[in-house]
Amino acid sequence: MSWGTVGSMSTSTETTAVESTTTAAATTASEFDRDTAVTLRAPGVYDADLSAGWTIIQAVNGGYLLALLGRALGDHLPHPDPFTISAHYLTPSVPGPAVIRTETVRTGRTLSTGQASLFQYAEDGTEVERIRVLASYGDLDALADDVRTTATPPAMAPIENCFSAADNPAPRIPGSSAIADRLDLRLDPACVGWAVGAPSGKGEMRAWFGLADGREPDALSLLLTVDALPPTSFELGLKGWTPTVELTTHIRCRPAPGPLRVSITTRNLAGGFLEEDAEVWDSADRLVAQSRQLARAPRG
Missing domain, CATH: 2.40.160.210 (Acyl-CoA thioesterase, double hotdog domain)
Structure with missing residues (x-):
């Protein structure tokens, strides 16, 4: 990511x-x-x-x-x-x-x-x-009402039990991280091992997501949301920049007000590249955005 x-x-x-x-x-x-x-x-x-x-x-x-x-x-x-x-x-x-x-x-x-x-x-x-x-x-307002979603929202800890940048140990990103000050990001405890030197090795990242100034989500902000979490490479034990090569995002419906849940997975890090598949769920349990990106793996 x-x-x-x-x-x-x-x-x-x-x-x-x-x-x-x-x-x-x-x-x-x-x-x-x-x-x-x-x-x-x-x-x-x-x-x-x-x-x-x-x-x-x-x-x-x-x-x-x-x-x-x-x-x-x-x-x-x-x-x-x-x-x-x-x-x-x-x-x-x-x-x-x-x-x-x-x-x-x-x-x-x-x-x-x-x-x-x-x-x-x-x-x-x-x-x-x-x-x-x-x-x-x-x-998006003209879409048909027929919804047949077989996917389910990610299993995550309640938002009050998740980690923000203000927590200690804080899951801070190595290097400059100005973007973190503009996000209300609460990372699932199961995905913050990298922050304490104990990455899980699973290639997963999950978080509750919002903008720090309280702006409600819409179709445009979902384009930010799919690429706003720390990269899964951190939980694979790698450190450093994970630059995107290509990113495709699908906006499936207009999100309801409230915090979003974001789940990102990597299943194949090979040849110096990795994919990240993201799902974004809104407060009404609707799958509002999906994305896949190809990124360069950090060298660290």
Whole structure:
């Protein structure tokens, strides 16, 4: 899981476009909405500022980046909600200015498909593509009521018995972990052996999840949620950055208010790569999001 990522800016004509801030105004009370705000510069072109508040081990978190691109696509496409979004992380993103270029691939009655890329400038002034996504959007409120879920919510300790960053021993992430201050993350006691030098070796991570400022979950914040837990590699006894190569997320329904339960498993670490399969359940016991990502295993 990426608590971080692996891996042409504006033209003179773009700067003449009338700027307008989309969806989340920078003055909003939620840090998540403020830090994923994008500003329309020209048709299909958005300015953004990658906040240092969503970094882990000096890298910008992949789920935060996915939500940022997801917001731009939600403004660009005729349908409001991400149904499926696949991202390839090309180069590590850094805090600071960025530009997002979006393109409509196809529009239909129930789904619209688009692609987007996020760019930054390198030190030598050249433009560098950081992440590229392909996504299909629809309307979650228009989904049929027929639900036949055979999966069950993860078995977890009650939230009051789980560990937060304020607990001792605190399950802190090695290196810089600014993102932890923006999350209300309560880790299942069965998954915190790594924090005390006794990883389970099971490749599992489970937690209750919310945003620290109390913002309720929605379809966009689920794109962050699937990539917000410590990586399963910690419970496999590895330390260090676990950069995402590719991440695909499915949003299955709009989440109910309240804390989310997130379960992530890894079954195959091989050849220096591992997969992470995530499920996100809401307070109404609905499976609201699923994801799979391929990540590079830490070298430690």
